[in-house]
């Protein structure tokens with residue numbers, strides 16, 4: 001046995017001694033293992049088979065009703081010094097956190113199976129990929145990890161070669177919100193999660209490893225781990241350019257990653273590389289190269305329909321796991337926005353009654369391999385990643401923020417990302433619809449002090465010759481009547497077209513204090529003549545509103561204290577001064 005496998009084996013034995021499972025199972029990621037676990041869960045009621053004619057090999061999982069979203073207030077970053085976690089994270093001293101978690105894990109797997117799940121985040125043969133091992137007592141987690149990561153034997157072989165891996169220990173515990181914690185120990189490359197089976201809390205490769213731990217590693221090693229989709233846009237001349245875009249949870253990353261061009265845009269194609277997480281590495285030519293560390297989508301179901309995201313709907317008709325959706329009379333998965341039908345049963349398994357609220361939970365999800373997506377590109381398996389031409393930040397802002405603007409340079413772009421704000425959604429527990437600052441859409445996911453993170457972003461200016469340009473978009477602006485002003489979805493391609501033309505030096509814009517704004521003649525709006533008046537609101541700078549915004553941004557930066565890089569403060573002051 002190699003030394004790495006001996007270390008892994010020893011850790012598994014230590015965890016088993018603490019958690020006392022009935023048996024230990026090393027997962028190989030095979031099809032037969034998947035079938036066996038699915039059958040086990042069907043038998044014990046954890047999975048319900050869906051209609052085999054319309055949705056072969058699809059299952060419904062109903063979670064505990066108190067366990068339906070990420071729990072940011074129970075998620076901690078346990079660095080030796082509190083300042084390293086920063087005000088953007090909950091912090092606990094590592095010793096205290098270990099004690100607390102050991103007490104929870106003690107004997108928690110009695111009567112259960114301990115699964116050992118080796119996984120690789122990113123293409124197995126990419127130098128940018130990183131491995132981990134999750135120990136869990138949940139077969140639901142195992143089958144989801146099989147979809148979301150490169151899991152099993154090839155990952156184990158890579159761990160042997162790499163000589164290191166992130167350790168993740170997970171137990172669903174009693175699913176008691178009072179005994180629920182998601183702890184990160186970046187200095188030990190370790191994650192411990194107890195008391196939740198929900199994706200973002202339990203599939204440890206995703207938010208815990210690929211964002212919180214990876215962002216820490218990325219800072220040390222000179223790359224970026226980001227909450228971004230990756231999409232390729234092919235123009236009618238057959239050239240494909242890639243963009244990475246950061247939006248907070250449930251703000252349309254999956255829809256943008258799978259966009260279908262509008263009818264006016266014959267000859268354009270959109271290629272999906274990733275819909276949630278992006279690791280960006282400096283390449284030999286001074287550009288940033290992106291890989292998607294995941295291999296599946298864990299997407300928000302409600303709002304996904306034939307009009308809004310036909311590619312997602314086509315992805316979901318076989319081999320998918322649905323969590324907390326409703327079902328129709330003939331046992332098909334259903335959620336608000338899918339069709340005009342009335343479901344038979346809601347997400348809690350009750351007969352559907354509109355008086356009980358939405359039929360599908362607002363944060364109900366699908367888990368599915370990205371390979372099933374009609375717009376999937378095998379560039380997602382390219383070990384070298386894809387070169388990024390533009391980085392896009394965006395949030396849900398019903399007022400103030402224009403449809404699109406371009407930062408004037410990298411430093412300004414970092415300020416634009418750092419000052420992002422968005423209305424909260426159902427992806428995390430807590431109030432929905434409250435505007436909060438969510439720098440780079442990483443507020444819940446950055447594994448270290450945001451002030452240091454901003455500094456790390458700024459440092460790329462010196463490291464790289466051909467940095468992507470940085471843009472900000474807002475698809476969610478509303479008019480006085482409360483309706484969205486921009487049609488969104490496929491029509492967002494028009495904005496991406498302008499963005500890529502700007503990168504190629506082919507599109508005009510007007511310079512304003514907040515950056516470069518397109519005039520209406522700079523955008524390809526063929527077929528959208530009806531938008532007329534809305535465009536004035538979408539493309540105009542509200543100086544007074546932006547003065548207030550910049551003042552607020554100044555206050556927000558101050559909340560991170562002395563560690564905030566001077567360059568970022570002076571950039572905020574520059575933009576504020578230029579607004580008069």
Ligand code: OXD
Pocket residue numbers: 070199200248249250276298427428
């Ligand atoms: C997600 C999230 O699940 O951001 O992707 O919450």
Ligand code: MN
Pocket residue numbers: 227248249250276
């Ligand atoms: Mn996400």
